[in-house]
Amino acid sequence: MIRAVVRGVGHYLPDRVVPNSEFEAIVETSDEWIRSRSGIERRHFAAVGQMTSDLATRAAQAALADARIDAAQIDAIIVATSTPDLTFPSVATMVQNALGMTKGFAFDVQAVCAGFVYALANANALILSGQATRVLVIGAETFSRLMNWKDRGTCVLFGDGAGAVVLAATEGTGTTADRGILATDLNSDGRYKDILYVDGGTSTGTTGHLVMEGKEVFRHAIEKLSETAHAALDKAGLTSEDVDWIVPHQANIRIIEGTAKRMQVPMDRVVVTVQDHGNTSAASIPLALSVGKARGQIKQGDLVVTEAIGGGLAWGSVVLRW
Numbered sequence: 424m425i426r427a428v429v430r431g432v433g434h435y436l437p438d439r440v441v442p443n444s445e446f447e448a449i450v451e452t453s454d455e456w457i458r459s460r461s462g463i464e465r466r467h468f469a470a471v472g473q474m475t476s477d478l479a480t481r482a483a484q485a486a487l488a489d490a491r492i493d494a495a496q497i498d499a500i501i502v503a504t505s506t507p508d509l510t511f512p513s514v515a516t517m518v519q520n521a522l523g524m525t526k527g528f529a530f531d532v533q534a535v536c537a538g539f540v541y542a543l544a545n546a547n548a549l550i551l552s553g554q555a556t557r558v559l560v561i562g563a564e565t566f567s568r569l570m571n572w573k574d575r576g577t578c579v580l581f582g583d584g585a586g587a588v589v590l591a592a593t594e595g596t597g598t599t600a601d602r603g604i605l606a607t608d609l610n611s612d613g614r615y616k617d618i619l620y621v622d623g624g625t626s627t628g629t630t631g632h633l634v635m636e637g638k639e640v641f642r643h644a645i646e647k648l649s650e651t652a653h654a655a656l657d658k659a660g661l662t663s664e665d666v667d668w669i670v671p672h673q674a675n676i677r678i679i680e681g682t683a684k685r686m687q688v689p690m691d692r693v694v695v696t697v698q699d700h701g702n703t704s705a706a707s708i709p710l711a712l713s714v715g716k717a718r719g720q721i722k723q724g725d726l727v728v729t730e731a732i733g734g735g736l737a738w739g740s741v742v743l744r745w
């Protein structure tokens with residue numbers, strides 16, 4: 424049986440690091456409030472002129488180097504993003520061009536903070552159905568460009584960055600001992616569009632700004648994230664006890680802790696990067712995978728559960744053996 428196995432991982436963060444204290448001059452807030460309510464201590468912001476496709480390309484190059492695979496050997500690129508450089512063409516085709524590829528196919532997936540989980544599930548489906556053998560899956564965002572700098576409830580929470588993995592078709596035995604993606608679980612419910620959205624697009628002719636009812640999103644997050652993680656583990660024929668690492672979407676340390684608690688997984692088996700990156704939307708999981716591997720946390724053979732929720736609402740989870 425064919426499995427989609429992670430062959431390489433990499434990330435890129437823009438140079439500019441913005442500590443919480445910088446926001447004290449912009450809105451009525453404090454380092455103490457941001458740390459205690461979200462767990463965030465700093466985040467990276469892209470430079471003027473540095474676009475999502477630039478971040479995505481750097482992360483892709485790092486993942487290809489880690490996989491020791493040449494860009495010419497990739498047959499599909501999927502970029503999860505809600506902050507494309509332009510409405511079209513896709514960021515994925517821009518990355519394809521930047522990597523010097525003229526073959527294969529590339530497209531974006533837009534499921535906001537759940538985007539990378541959706542992109543992984545799509546890449547897995549392409550590989551299992553024989554439509555692709557090596558897929559570059561990228562999460563890349565420049566959410567700093569969507570901020571309303573007068574809204575203290577949102578502008579302190581988000582950051583920019585990108586992460587990527589190379590997935591490759593690999594023969595497995597069909598058991599849970601196989602490396603690669605073992606199960607996926609995707610969900611959305613459009614009734615909740617008003618609690619997290621960007622107020623721009625073709626309807627306004629502007630890019631718009633992020634609007635969020637934080638408390639409401641928070642309320643949905645812990646319940647839905649633990650449910651989807653359990654659902655994916657169930658589909659794989661595994662339980663929480665089998666989990667080596669939860670690699671969650673990094674929105675808020677309290678959501679990360681609450682979800683781990685409901686899954687009965689101790690925090691020393693959770694990869695946490697929210698303090699350094701803030702919420703980077705679709706980039707947060709591949710960033711955490713890359714940092715988790717670099718820290719020596721995630722090792723070959725480990726069972727990893729990723730889970731994310733964001734605007735839509737859209738949420739989901741992927742169970743994979745590293």
Ligand code: UT7
Nearest residue numbers: 452453456460461536575576579637638640641674675733
């Ligand atoms: O990635 C997509 C998914 N997004 C999320 O998962 C985010 C989910 N939500 C959250 O992470 C949290 O709800 C927040 C971090 C956004 C807010 O934390 P909270 O504990 O839910 O605070 P709150 O919104 O209930 O606000 C508490 C108080 C309010 O003041 P009053 O009304 O109690 O007087 C806010 O006005 O904190 C105030 N506040 C702030 N104070 C200082 C809100 N933002 C700030 C701020 N600095 N930056």
